[in-house]
Amino acid sequence: MHVAHSAPATRVRTTRLAVRGAQLGAAGTLPAYGPVRPAGTRTVSEEAPAAMRERIARGRLDTPLPYALFSDYDRGDHRLELPAVELDNGLLRATVLPGLGGRLWSLRDLRADRELLFVPKRLRYANFGLTDAWFAGGIEWNLGSTGHTTLTTRPLHAALVAGPYGDALRLWEWERTRDLVLQLDLALAGDRLLVSTRVINPDPEPKPLYYWTNIAVPETERTRVLTTATHAWRTDYSGSLDRVAVPHPDDVAVDVSYPAASRESADYFFETDYRKGRFVASVEPDGDGFAQTATEALHGRKLFLWGNAPGGRRWQHWLADDDAYAEIQAGVCLTQLEHDELAGHETRSWTEAFGGIHVDPAAAGATFAKAAAAAAEAVAHVAPADWLESWHAEWLETYVDARPREILARGSGWGRVELALRGQAAPDGVEFPEVDDDSRLAAGLLRGVPVEQPLLPPISDRWAARLRQAPRGWWTSYALGVGTHVRGEFDSARAQYADSVAQRPSAVALRGLAVLAVLADDRTRAVDLYAQARELDPTSRGLLTEQLRLLLDLGEAADALRTIDEAPSALRDHGRTRLLRIEALHGLGRDNEAVGLLEGLEVEDLAEGDRVIGDLLARIRPGMPLPPALDFRMTADHH
Secondary structure, X not given: OOOHHHOOXXXXXXXXXXXXXXXXXXXXXXXXXXXXXXXXXXXEOOOOOHHHHHHHHOOOOOOOOOOOOEOOOOOOOEEEEEEEEEEEOOOEEEEXXXXXXXXXXXXXXXXXXXXXXXXXXXXXXXXXXXXXXXXXXXXXXXXOOOOEOOXXXXXOEEEEEEEOOEEEEEEEEEEOOOOEEEEEEEEEEOOEEEEEEEEEOOOOOOEEEOEEEEEEEEOOOOOEEEOOOOEEEEEEOOOEEEEEEOOOOOOOOOOOOOHHHOOOOEEEEEOOOOOOOOEEEEEOOOOEEEEEEEOOOOOEEEEEEOOXXXXXXXXXXXXXXXXXXXXXXXXXXOOOOOXXXXXXXXXXXXXXXXXXXXXXXXHHXXXXXXXXXXXXHHHHHHOOHHHHHHHHHHHHHHHOXXXXXXXXXXXXXXXXXXXXXXXXXXXXXXXXXXXXXXXXXXXXXXXXXXXXXXXOOOOOHHHHHHHHHOOOOHHHHHHHHHHHHHOOOHHHHHHHHHHHHHHOOOHHHHHHHHHHHHHOOOHHHHHHHHHHHHHHOOOOHHHHHHHHHHHHHOOOHHHHHHHHHHOOHHHHOOHHHHHHXXXXXXXXXXXXXXXXXXXXOOOOOOEOOOOHHHHHHHHHOOOOOOOHHHOOOOOHHHO
């Protein structure tokens, strides 16, 4: 049994992580009026119980606003130095990246000299997140809504706090799409990393609650993922949620507990049968592995696998070079399509335990039920359920509200602004100082200082009420327009954008009018508005992409090609613009040129599940095989 009281003391220190990889680029200035990607799951099995259907119907975000998108990352191989925090007790070393959503980059077993997580050789971004940029590897803390959190590429506050076994690390931030406070306390207890989490609703109204911990683990040909379940709810890129048997959902010849054995990418949300001690683990044939377990508030357990079809392998290479990984996950609901409800002023909390396990090699290769039972026993030995519940109770009683001892990193200043808007103090245990970021503009607005920069507008009901009381100005009118736009009040939005432009023309308000013109099918007007917007902001790749998409949809391929040729070289050379050039050339019948440009094409912000490259080639050269380097298709219909 895990003997926590004899655990060695933990030291926490700041450091720099040297890694090669991509530059993130600046946050965008254009509001995303809808989701970055369409919902992947469109149909739900009739077997889904009523309560599950109710949770699926609740809470999906219509827009990532008030957050900006990060879409201008590259595919470079730069030398990067990332701010990091290390926790070390001589048995484990955990490396955290506070500037990138608090991602746990590495968890190393020091005695065995073994990395327990999948750690990518390079930092690679891809369009998988709620605000676009996301990267694979380590452990991520996803609060907000279905998908990778808005905080993925944003800084969290970090501080040294006291723990039972020496130092502990506290991470926290105000998540702005939900207006919830996320707090994570990381502590080492012997050979376990314990992460105690609380989510605070600071407001009287109930809110949707989505939370999942995503853990990337190395995948070999015989890696096996285990939990105690006979059935799971499966989603895949075909767009349906179905209840299936595990480990043989389709064919007795394919055991999906071996991720490398599956052809298609899929999520398996397990119906775990343990009330206490729920776990999910990955093990190798020699019996060594990694496991997550948690207190009862974290109900869901999941496996995500890429599969061995060409598209899955290509995405793995895109994200992880020559390595392979799977994800084991844990969340507050059974599936990631669901949102629970957090009552007004409610706090939800849990503690997770992470670390290595060992099972008998014969058991690791036995039937799924026997292997899962052996893994359950191994997890219970190193992190007993009663011990973990006791830890969590002690954390709530003694540590959760303790003041930070030393600030190690700063997150955003938006928590301070949101509290000022409400006239509230910060919850005990966290502090929201003033930070030199775009929140300063909003703080000034609360003091009556007009905003003169294209700040991405906050869109909550509280902010809408405050903006309606603010003095008239170009930004205030624009901000009110964005708020009514995302609520579907298009006539009001059009009038507010026009009022903003009348006071001071801006690319963002003109673009808002252009988007509304497209919705109203007044495309000629939209073309003119995009041209005006780009005159004011010629370096915005987002504006160029939208303008080109409109021209191509109108069949104006020659105008699209001319617009590309006149664009600045940095925009012209981007993979997304090259893809649009290929489409324009096809529209002009210049198919040989179009096919030639596909050679070496890399679309940096290619989205998860996006079939655009394959679909375009099929139009240009029907029947021509898609080159493996361009095959990102994740559905089975092309096999």
